[in-house]
Amino acid sequence: MRLGQLRAALVLTSALLALPAMADTTKATPTSKELIAKSKPAEWRTPDPENLLYMQLPQGRVVIELAPDFTPLHAQNIRTLVREHYFDGLAIIRVQDNFVTQWGDPNDDDNGDKSKIKPLGTAKPKLAPEYTRSIDPKLPWTALPDGDVYAPQVGFSEGFPVARDPAKGREWLVHCYGMVGVARDVAPDSGSGSSLYTVIGQAPRQIDRNLAIAGRVIEGMPYLSALPRGTGPLGFYTQAAQRTPILSVKVAADLPASQRENLQVLRTDSATFAAIVEAKRNRRDAFYTLPAGKIGLCSIDVPVRTETSAEAKH
Structure with a gap:
């Protein structure tokens, strides 16, 4: 063996010896439930009640966590609308299969009675399009290792799914299931937060960076995803009787502690979340004989649980 070949062989051997031991592929990977049961209290965060919205439907309560670090103007405007009872008495106006559920003023729809549109009060009718923001190195960031079709990097920050373009120094929230976006007209600044939607189907990532995302549903998603589909264009309801009324929307901070949901969200920069991601990447059990990797x-x-519960809701 030549000297150069010997050196290369020694380098390769040293690298292999430095690798961690291979995982036992015959052993089933732990489930999210099992990993969460072993999590530590410090790995969970309690959302700021100022950033939680309670939307009461006849079927039950939907809890939305706003994302003011990514869309601060929209978060503030939505709080103003809620505190001035704008959404109370409005309705779910659209349910498009495999896409979104949308709520707001039925009279603001194309077929609505424009003379009966509910006034916005002191909320702003137009906002700057907060589609992306500068990457903030101070915010927690957990990158996923498997790449993405729509962005150079993807991961999680503060419990929200985020995409990044480091070359341009920009990051943005993405349209995953349960994310809450701001409906708008054609003009980029025409969304105020007076009409909102949540993703109920496969992630429509093609609309990322074309609409502002204000937050995500952290409890009560079935109340929005299991509604009858609209039969009009784009899933809009054609008759008032088809719409689900919104009884009220409140900011959690405005309610007594006894009336708040004691929800906790698993920190996406925690060891338990990293273990959950790896378990999902390489799931192996009696059914999954071939892990995706x-x-x-x-x-x-992102798991959510009640403060006194040892089990996550997701």
Whole structure:
């Protein structure tokens, strides 16, 4: 063996010896439930009640966590609308299969009675399009290792799915299941937060960076995803009787503590979340005989639980 070949062989051997031991592929990977049961209290965060919205439907309560670090203007405007009872008495106006559920003023629809549109009060009718923001190195960031079709990097920040373009120094929230976006007209600044939607189907990532995303549903998603589909264009309801009324929307901070949901969200910069991601990437049990070895951003649910519960809701 030549000297150069010997050196190369020694380098390769040293690298292999430095690798961690191979995982036992015959052993089933732990489930999210099992990993969460072993999590530590410090790995969970309690959302700021100022950023939580309670939307009461006849079927039950939907809890939305706003994302003011990514869309601060929209978060503030939505709080103003809620505190001035704008959404109370409005309705779910659109349910498009495999796309979104949307709520707001039925009279603001194309077929509505424009003379009866509910006034916005002191909320702003137009906002700057907060589609992306500068990457903030101070915010927690957990990158996924498997790449993405729509962005150079993807991962999680503060419990929200985020895409990044480091070359341009920009990051943005993405349209995964349960994310809450701001409906608008054609003009980029025409969205105020008076009409909102949540993704109820496969992630429509093609509309990322074309609409502002204000937050995500962290409880009560079935109340929005299981509604009858609209039969009009784009899933809009054609008759008033088809719409689900919104009884009220409130900011959690405005309610007594006894009336708040004691929800906790698993920190996406925690060891338990990293273990959940890896378990989902390489799932092996009696059913999954061939692990994928990869996972997409929108295939990961961030666990949510009640403060006194040892089990996550997702």
